[in-house]
Amino acid sequence: MRAMVLGHAGQVLSLDEVAIPEPEDGQVLLRVLACGICRTDLHIVDGELDRPKLPLIPGHQIVGETDDGRRLGVPWLGWTCGECRYCTSARENLCDFARFTGYDIDGGYAEWAVAYERYCFPVPDGFEDLQAAPLLCAGLIGYRSLRLAGEGERLGLYGFGASAHIVAQVARHEGRRVFAVTREGDDDAQAFARELGAEWAGAGPPPEELDAAIIFAPVGSLVPAALAAVAKGGSVVCAGIHMSDIPSFPYELLWGERALRSVANLTRGDGEEFLALAPRVPVRTQVETFPLEQANEALAKLRRGEVRGALVLVP
Numbered sequence: 350m351r352a353m354v355l356g357h358a359g360q361v362l363s364l365d366e367v368a369i370p371e372p373e374d375g376q377v378l379l380r381v382l383a384c385g386i387c388r389t390d391l392h393i394v395d396g397e398l399d400r401p402k403l404p405l406i407p408g409h410q411i412v413g414e415t416d417d418g419r420r421l422g423v424p425w426l427g428w429t430c431g432e433c434r435y436c437t438s439a440r441e442n443l444c445d446f447a448r449f450t451g452y453d454i455d456g457g458y459a460e461w462a463v464a465y466e467r468y469c470f471p472v473p474d475g476f477e478d479l480q481a482a483p484l485l486c487a488g489l490i491g492y493r494s495l496r497l498a499g500e501g502e503r504l505g506l507y508g509f510g511a512s513a514h515i516v517a518q519v520a521r522h523e524g525r526r527v528f529a530v531t532r533e534g535d536d537d538a539q540a541f542a543r544e545l546g547a548e549w550a551g552a553g554p555p556p557e558e559l560d561a562a563i564i565f566a567p568v569g570s571l572v573p574a575a576l577a578a579v580a581k582g583g584s585v586v587c588a589g590i591h592m593s594d595i596p597s598f599p600y601e602l603l604w605g606e607r608a609l610r611s612v613a614n615l616t617r618g619d620g621e622e623f624l625a626l627a628p629r630v631p632v633r634t635q636v637e638t639f640p641l642e643q644a645n646e647a648l649a650k651l652r653r654g655e656v657r658g659a660l661v662l663v664p
Protein backbone atom coordinates (compact mmCIF):
# COMPACT_ATOMS: atom_id res chain seq x y z
CA MET A 350 0.00 0.00 0.00
CA ARG A 351 1.01 3.61 -0.31
CA ALA A 352 1.76 5.45 2.94
CA MET A 353 3.30 8.74 3.99
CA VAL A 354 6.09 7.81 6.38
CA LEU A 355 8.11 9.80 8.92
CA GLY A 356 11.66 8.45 9.06
CA HIS A 357 13.08 10.99 11.49
CA ALA A 358 11.70 14.06 13.20
CA GLY A 359 12.44 17.21 11.30
CA GLN A 360 12.28 15.49 7.92
CA VAL A 361 9.44 15.65 5.45
CA LEU A 362 7.26 12.57 5.09
CA SER A 363 8.18 10.21 2.28
CA LEU A 364 5.71 8.45 0.03
CA ASP A 365 6.59 4.78 0.51
CA GLU A 366 5.28 1.46 -0.66
CA VAL A 367 4.83 -0.63 2.50
CA ALA A 368 3.07 -3.87 3.47
CA ILE A 369 -0.60 -3.71 4.37
CA PRO A 370 -0.65 -4.07 8.18
CA GLU A 371 -1.83 -7.35 9.69
CA PRO A 372 -4.34 -6.97 12.52
CA GLU A 373 -3.32 -8.45 15.87
CA ASP A 374 -5.74 -9.80 18.46
CA GLY A 375 -8.42 -7.21 19.08
CA GLN A 376 -7.48 -5.16 16.06
CA VAL A 377 -9.48 -4.53 12.95
CA LEU A 378 -8.16 -3.83 9.46
CA LEU A 379 -9.57 -0.69 7.91
CA ARG A 380 -9.48 0.67 4.42
CA VAL A 381 -8.79 4.36 5.03
CA LEU A 382 -11.50 6.53 3.49
CA ALA A 383 -10.22 9.80 4.95
CA CYS A 384 -7.76 10.95 7.60
CA GLY A 385 -7.85 14.35 9.23
CA ILE A 386 -4.68 16.32 9.83
CA CYS A 387 -4.16 17.61 13.36
CA ARG A 388 -1.75 20.15 14.79
CA THR A 389 -0.37 17.30 16.90
CA ASP A 390 0.86 15.71 13.66
CA LEU A 391 2.93 18.84 13.09
CA HIS A 392 4.36 18.63 16.61
CA ILE A 393 5.35 15.01 15.91
CA VAL A 394 6.89 15.75 12.51
CA ASP A 395 8.74 18.74 13.95
CA GLY A 396 10.07 16.74 16.92
CA GLU A 397 8.27 18.66 19.67
CA LEU A 398 6.68 15.37 20.70
CA ASP A 399 9.81 13.35 20.74
CA ARG A 400 8.94 9.71 21.41
CA PRO A 401 7.10 8.51 18.30
CA LYS A 402 7.70 5.01 16.99
CA LEU A 403 9.96 5.32 13.95
CA PRO A 404 9.44 4.92 11.13
CA LEU A 405 5.92 6.21 11.71
CA ILE A 406 2.77 6.59 9.65
CA PRO A 407 1.09 9.62 11.30
CA GLY A 408 -2.62 10.39 11.41
CA HIS A 409 -5.17 9.93 14.20
CA GLN A 410 -8.47 11.08 12.74
CA ILE A 411 -9.19 8.05 10.59
CA VAL A 412 -12.47 7.25 8.94
CA GLY A 413 -12.11 3.69 7.73
CA GLU A 414 -14.18 0.82 6.45
CA THR A 415 -14.06 -2.76 7.70
CA ASP A 416 -14.27 -5.70 5.31
CA ASP A 417 -17.90 -6.19 6.39
CA GLY A 418 -18.76 -2.63 5.41
CA ARG A 419 -18.89 -0.82 8.76
CA ARG A 420 -17.57 2.73 8.97
CA LEU A 421 -15.34 3.21 12.01
CA GLY A 422 -13.59 6.29 13.36
CA VAL A 423 -10.16 5.90 14.91
CA PRO A 424 -9.11 8.59 17.42
CA TRP A 425 -5.83 9.52 19.11
CA LEU A 426 -6.42 7.19 22.09
CA GLY A 427 -5.44 3.89 20.53
CA TRP A 428 -5.10 1.55 23.51
CA THR A 429 -5.03 1.68 27.31
CA CYS A 430 -3.95 -0.84 29.94
CA GLY A 431 -7.27 -1.03 31.77
CA GLU A 432 -5.48 -1.64 35.07
CA CYS A 433 -3.58 1.45 36.22
CA ARG A 434 -4.98 3.92 38.75
CA TYR A 435 -6.17 6.18 35.93
CA CYS A 436 -7.85 3.47 33.89
CA THR A 437 -9.66 2.14 36.94
CA SER A 438 -10.99 5.58 37.90
CA ALA A 439 -12.64 6.61 34.62
CA ARG A 440 -9.55 8.57 33.53
CA GLU A 441 -8.20 6.34 30.80
CA ASN A 442 -7.09 9.47 28.95
CA LEU A 443 -4.29 9.67 31.54
CA CYS A 444 -3.31 5.96 31.38
CA ASP A 445 0.37 5.52 32.18
CA PHE A 446 0.72 2.97 29.40
CA ALA A 447 -1.59 4.47 26.78
CA ARG A 448 -0.69 3.98 23.14
CA PHE A 449 -1.68 6.68 20.72
CA THR A 450 -2.69 6.40 17.10
CA GLY A 451 -0.24 7.94 14.67
CA TYR A 452 2.40 8.07 17.42
CA ASP A 453 2.82 4.68 19.12
CA ILE A 454 0.70 2.85 16.54
CA ASP A 455 0.84 3.56 12.80
CA GLY A 456 -1.97 5.88 11.77
CA GLY A 457 -4.05 6.86 8.82
CA TYR A 458 -1.74 8.64 6.38
CA ALA A 459 -2.03 5.45 4.32
CA GLU A 460 -4.40 3.35 2.28
CA TRP A 461 -4.93 0.83 5.08
CA ALA A 462 -4.61 0.93 8.86
CA VAL A 463 -5.20 -1.33 11.84
CA ALA A 464 -6.79 -0.21 15.09
CA TYR A 465 -7.92 -1.79 18.36
CA GLU A 466 -11.62 -2.09 17.79
CA ARG A 467 -12.60 -1.31 21.39
CA TYR A 468 -11.18 2.20 20.89
CA CYS A 469 -12.95 2.87 17.59
CA PHE A 470 -16.26 4.65 17.26
CA PRO A 471 -19.07 4.07 14.78
CA VAL A 472 -19.12 7.11 12.48
CA PRO A 473 -22.48 8.86 12.84
CA ASP A 474 -24.83 8.67 9.88
CA GLY A 475 -25.30 11.98 8.16
CA PHE A 476 -21.59 12.76 8.07
CA GLU A 477 -19.71 12.07 4.85
CA ASP A 478 -16.26 10.53 5.30
CA LEU A 479 -14.46 13.83 4.77
CA GLN A 480 -16.73 15.78 7.10
CA ALA A 481 -16.52 13.11 9.79
CA ALA A 482 -12.72 12.93 9.99
CA PRO A 483 -12.17 16.22 11.90
CA LEU A 484 -14.72 15.17 14.51
CA LEU A 485 -12.30 12.50 15.71
CA CYS A 486 -9.71 14.79 17.29
CA ALA A 487 -10.48 18.43 16.59
CA GLY A 488 -14.05 17.75 17.63
CA LEU A 489 -13.37 15.32 20.45
CA ILE A 490 -10.60 17.26 22.16
CA GLY A 491 -12.56 20.45 21.64
CA TYR A 492 -15.57 18.86 23.27
CA ARG A 493 -13.59 17.64 26.27
CA SER A 494 -12.07 21.13 26.61
CA LEU A 495 -15.51 22.69 26.51
CA ARG A 496 -16.79 20.35 29.23
CA LEU A 497 -13.78 21.12 31.43
CA ALA A 498 -14.22 24.84 30.84
CA GLY A 499 -17.45 24.65 32.83
CA GLU A 500 -20.90 25.96 32.16
CA GLY A 501 -20.03 29.64 31.77
CA GLU A 502 -22.01 31.64 29.26
CA ARG A 503 -19.25 33.82 27.83
CA LEU A 504 -16.68 31.61 26.14
CA GLY A 505 -13.40 32.80 24.64
CA LEU A 506 -11.69 30.71 21.94
CA TYR A 507 -8.01 31.54 21.47
CA GLY A 508 -6.91 30.39 18.03
CA PHE A 509 -9.64 29.67 15.51
CA GLY A 510 -8.56 26.50 13.72
CA ALA A 511 -10.08 23.06 13.23
CA SER A 512 -11.03 22.53 16.86
CA ALA A 513 -12.44 26.00 17.52
CA HIS A 514 -14.58 25.91 14.40
CA ILE A 515 -16.35 22.85 15.82
CA VAL A 516 -16.47 24.01 19.46
CA ALA A 517 -17.99 27.33 18.42
CA GLN A 518 -20.93 25.48 16.89
CA VAL A 519 -21.43 23.28 19.95
CA ALA A 520 -21.17 26.28 22.29
CA ARG A 521 -23.74 28.24 20.28
CA HIS A 522 -26.01 25.18 20.34
CA GLU A 523 -25.75 25.26 24.14
CA GLY A 524 -26.76 28.91 24.17
CA ARG A 525 -23.35 30.30 25.03
CA ARG A 526 -21.86 33.51 23.70
CA VAL A 527 -18.64 33.01 21.74
CA PHE A 528 -15.69 35.40 21.49
CA ALA A 529 -12.85 34.46 19.13
CA VAL A 530 -9.31 35.73 19.61
CA THR A 531 -7.04 35.29 16.59
CA ARG A 532 -3.65 36.49 15.48
CA GLU A 533 -3.29 40.14 14.59
CA GLY A 534 -4.47 40.77 11.06
CA ASP A 535 -6.05 37.35 10.53
CA ASP A 536 -9.16 38.84 8.99
CA ASP A 537 -10.13 35.56 7.37
CA ALA A 538 -10.19 33.62 10.66
CA GLN A 539 -12.14 36.44 12.28
CA ALA A 540 -14.73 36.46 9.50
CA PHE A 541 -14.95 32.67 9.69
CA ALA A 542 -15.55 32.83 13.46
CA ARG A 543 -18.35 35.36 12.97
CA GLU A 544 -19.95 33.13 10.31
CA LEU A 545 -20.01 30.34 12.87
CA GLY A 546 -21.77 32.42 15.46
CA ALA A 547 -19.05 34.29 17.33
CA GLU A 548 -20.48 37.63 18.38
CA TRP A 549 -17.02 39.17 18.42
CA ALA A 550 -13.74 38.22 16.77
CA GLY A 551 -10.51 40.16 16.97
CA ALA A 552 -6.86 40.13 17.91
CA GLY A 553 -6.87 42.00 21.19
CA PRO A 554 -8.67 41.38 24.48
CA PRO A 555 -12.40 40.60 24.11
CA PRO A 556 -14.76 43.55 24.69
CA GLU A 557 -16.15 42.12 27.92
CA GLU A 558 -15.19 39.67 30.65
CA LEU A 559 -15.30 35.95 29.84
CA ASP A 560 -16.49 33.10 32.04
CA ALA A 561 -14.13 30.64 30.42
CA ALA A 562 -11.45 30.50 27.78
CA ILE A 563 -10.05 27.64 25.74
CA ILE A 564 -6.58 28.10 24.27
CA PHE A 565 -6.08 26.12 21.06
CA ALA A 566 -3.07 28.01 19.72
CA PRO A 567 0.25 26.54 20.95
CA VAL A 568 1.36 29.91 22.28
CA GLY A 569 2.24 30.16 25.98
CA SER A 570 1.87 33.95 26.12
CA LEU A 571 -1.86 33.47 25.58
CA VAL A 572 -2.17 31.96 29.07
CA PRO A 573 -1.71 35.21 31.05
CA ALA A 574 -3.73 37.02 28.37
CA ALA A 575 -6.64 34.61 28.79
CA LEU A 576 -6.41 34.71 32.60
CA ALA A 577 -6.62 38.48 32.41
CA ALA A 578 -9.75 38.18 30.27
CA VAL A 579 -11.73 35.77 32.49
CA ALA A 580 -13.92 36.90 35.35
CA LYS A 581 -13.55 35.75 38.95
CA GLY A 582 -14.24 32.03 39.22
CA GLY A 583 -13.55 31.57 35.52
CA SER A 584 -11.37 28.92 33.96
CA VAL A 585 -8.71 28.78 31.30
CA VAL A 586 -8.23 25.47 29.52
CA CYS A 587 -5.16 24.69 27.42
CA ALA A 588 -6.33 22.24 24.77
CA GLY A 589 -3.12 21.51 22.90
CA ILE A 590 -0.57 18.77 23.54
CA HIS A 591 2.34 21.16 23.14
CA MET A 592 2.74 24.85 23.92
CA SER A 593 5.62 27.29 23.99
CA ASP A 594 6.73 28.32 27.49
CA ILE A 595 4.29 30.32 29.55
CA PRO A 596 5.79 33.65 30.65
CA SER A 597 5.67 34.46 34.35
CA PHE A 598 2.70 36.51 35.44
CA PRO A 599 1.47 38.19 38.62
CA TYR A 600 -0.54 36.04 41.03
CA GLU A 601 -3.30 38.59 40.76
CA LEU A 602 -4.25 37.11 37.37
CA LEU A 603 -5.02 33.76 39.01
CA TRP A 604 -6.49 35.19 42.21
CA GLY A 605 -10.25 35.29 42.53
CA GLU A 606 -10.61 31.52 42.13
CA ARG A 607 -9.63 31.51 38.51
CA ALA A 608 -8.53 28.06 37.38
CA LEU A 609 -5.91 27.06 34.85
CA ARG A 610 -5.71 23.53 33.49
CA SER A 611 -4.76 21.45 30.51
CA VAL A 612 -6.73 18.82 28.63
CA ALA A 613 -4.94 15.59 27.79
CA ASN A 614 -6.22 13.11 25.22
CA LEU A 615 -9.74 11.72 25.41
CA THR A 616 -11.73 8.95 27.01
CA ARG A 617 -14.03 6.66 25.05
CA GLY A 618 -16.84 8.23 27.03
CA ASP A 619 -15.96 11.63 25.54
CA GLY A 620 -16.14 10.13 22.08
CA GLU A 621 -19.51 8.47 22.62
CA GLU A 622 -21.00 11.66 24.06
CA PHE A 623 -19.62 13.96 21.40
CA LEU A 624 -20.46 11.74 18.42
CA ALA A 625 -24.03 11.47 19.72
CA LEU A 626 -24.21 15.25 20.13
CA ALA A 627 -22.61 16.26 16.80
CA PRO A 628 -25.57 15.28 14.58
CA ARG A 629 -27.98 17.05 16.93
CA VAL A 630 -26.16 20.43 16.81
CA PRO A 631 -25.70 19.70 13.89
CA VAL A 632 -21.96 20.27 13.57
CA ARG A 633 -20.94 21.19 10.03
CA THR A 634 -17.24 20.75 9.52
CA GLN A 635 -15.56 22.77 6.83
CA VAL A 636 -12.75 20.78 5.26
CA GLU A 637 -10.06 21.26 2.69
CA THR A 638 -8.88 18.01 1.14
CA PHE A 639 -5.49 16.93 -0.10
CA PRO A 640 -4.54 13.66 -1.78
CA LEU A 641 -2.45 11.39 0.45
CA GLU A 642 0.79 12.10 -1.40
CA GLN A 643 0.45 15.82 -0.69
CA ALA A 644 0.55 15.40 3.10
CA ASN A 645 3.70 17.54 3.33
CA GLU A 646 2.05 20.39 1.46
CA ALA A 647 -0.98 20.12 3.74
CA LEU A 648 1.17 20.17 6.89
CA ALA A 649 3.06 23.19 5.56
CA LYS A 650 -0.22 24.99 5.04
CA LEU A 651 -1.27 24.21 8.61
CA ARG A 652 2.10 25.44 9.88
CA ARG A 653 1.58 28.73 8.06
CA GLY A 654 -1.87 29.08 9.64
CA GLU A 655 -3.61 29.30 6.29
CA VAL A 656 -6.39 26.83 6.94
CA ARG A 657 -10.07 27.64 7.19
CA GLY A 658 -11.57 24.79 9.18
CA ALA A 659 -9.85 21.42 8.95
CA LEU A 660 -7.51 19.58 6.59
CA VAL A 661 -8.25 16.05 5.47
CA LEU A 662 -6.13 13.58 3.50
CA VAL A 663 -7.76 11.24 1.02
CA PRO A 664 -5.83 8.11 0.00
Ligand SMILES: [Zn+2]
Pocket residue numbers: 429430431432433434435436437441444445446447
Ligand atom coordinates in the same frame (compact mmCIF):
# COMPACT_ATOMS: atom_id res chain seq x y z
ZN1 LIG B 1 -4.00 2.41 32.27
Ligand SMILES: [Zn+2]
Pocket residue numbers: 387388389390409425486487
Ligand atom coordinates in the same frame (compact mmCIF):
# COMPACT_ATOMS: atom_id res chain seq x y z
ZN1 LIG C 1 -5.23 15.52 17.25
